[in-house]
Amino acid sequence: MMHRADSLFARLLGVFLAAILLAHALAFAWFSHYGEHPPPAEQHAHGPGLPPPEAYGEDMPPMPPPEAPTHGLEIDGPLIVLGFQLLTLLAAAWYGARLLSRPIRRLAEAAEQLAEDLDSPPMAETGPRETRLAARAFNRMQQRIRGQVQQRTRMLAAVSHDLRTPLARLKLRLEQIPDQPLRERMDHDLGEMIAMFDATLRYLHEQRDSETPxxxxxxxxxxxxxxxxxxxxxxxxxxxxxxxxxxxxxxxxxxxxxxxxxxxxxxxxxxxxxxxxxxxxxxxxxxxxxxxxxxxxxxxxxxxxxxxxxxxxxxxxxxxxxxxxxxxxxxxxxxxxxxxxxxxxxxxxxxxxx
Incomplete structure (x- = not known):
């Protein structure tokens, strides 16, 4: 149950449930304060605090009916309900979309940093359960890639280093070959092999080199x-x-x-x-x-x-x-x-x- 309550789905569901309850609570509060309160029949006929017409005599002109009390602008009740619900649900939708897009944006930023620099810092494993699992998987992937590249570099460096010694011995033994054209061709091939090793190591070094712009x-x-x-x-x-x-x-x-x-x-x-x-x-x-x-x-x-x-x-x-x-x-x-x-x-x- 704790894992489910900590998930992104549970958080989004809680946001929308809270928005619906808040919208209805606001509508109920509106009707409680601004709803219709019909006055007593006697007050409707004569106005509050006024004596009946018989007390004025026959020559007294009739009094105009009193104006009904108002509370500001008259707005239909259902429109208030819909307005509260619309505003509350819009706010909940905005917050839910922000909550949902935040881990995706963090993952995209981390992937972009990894593409530029293999030694970039790992993602923070925080947030809901899905976000933590994605961040943990991304960090493991980064460690594996870094380990594979380092292993490849060490292997090629070792091969290049170990091959230099026999290649150097071969170049010395070339001097003992009496056939000059053959000796020159073999010397050219050995020189090309050494140049390929040097270029490969330089290429791998530049791939691993991280430089601050x-x-x-x-x-x-x-x-x-x-x-x-x-x-x-x-x-x-x-x-x-x-x-x-x-x-x-x-x-x-x-x-x-x-x-x-x-x-x-x-x-x-x-x-x-x-x-x-x-x-x-x-x-x-x-x-x-x-x-x-x-x-x-x-x-x-x-x-x-x-x-x-x-x-x-x-x-x-x-x-x-x-x-x-x-x-x-x-x-x-x-x-x-x-x-x-x-x-x-x-x-x-x-x-x-x-």
């Missing part, structure tokens, strides 16, 4: 990254302007850096265009290289996906750059899309909402 001068960040690339003889230019916005600095630097690195790797040059508006900021990384077929614009964001042709493993990379960039953008509420550059090439568009 802060007000960031995005234009200064982009210009400084372009200057760093120019110091290494890279052909990079910046045009346009944008104002500061709330963002995660390290994640945003990683995101723009991956887009810029892809453009320089495959096209040898890059142009960064800044476009600002009231709703969002766009960063366009434009190149005039070989480009990507439109049918594969979404596929290239998958982890370890590589294209055949000029944008493949022979150009460097392990297929995680765009994956890391898009996930960094989405953690900040933005996204990355690709489109063809007019005249040939590829344009990566990073859009961040204000």
């Amino acid at each position: 802060q007000r960031l001068d995005l234009q200064a960040l982009v210009e400084s990254m372009a200057e760093d690339a120019q110091e290494h003889d890279a052909d990079v230019s910046v045009r346009g302007q944008c104002g500061p916005l709330m963002a995660q600095p390290l994640a945003l630097r990683s995101c723009v850096g991956n887009l810029l690195g892809n453009a320089l790797r495959y096209a040898g040059h890059a142009e960064i265009a800044l476009c600002d508006s009231r709703e969002a900021v766009e960063i366009r990384v434009i190149d005039h290289g070989p480009g990507i077929d439109k049918a594969q614009h979404e596929a290239v964001f998958e982890a370890f996906f590589r294209l055949e042709g000029s944008r493949n493993r022979s150009s460097g990379g392990v297929g995680l750059g765009l994956t890391i960039a898009r996930e960094a953008a989405r953690r900040q509420g933005g996204d990355i899309t690709l489109e063809e550059t007019p005249g040939g090439g590829l344009t990566a568009i990073l859009r961040l909402p204000r």
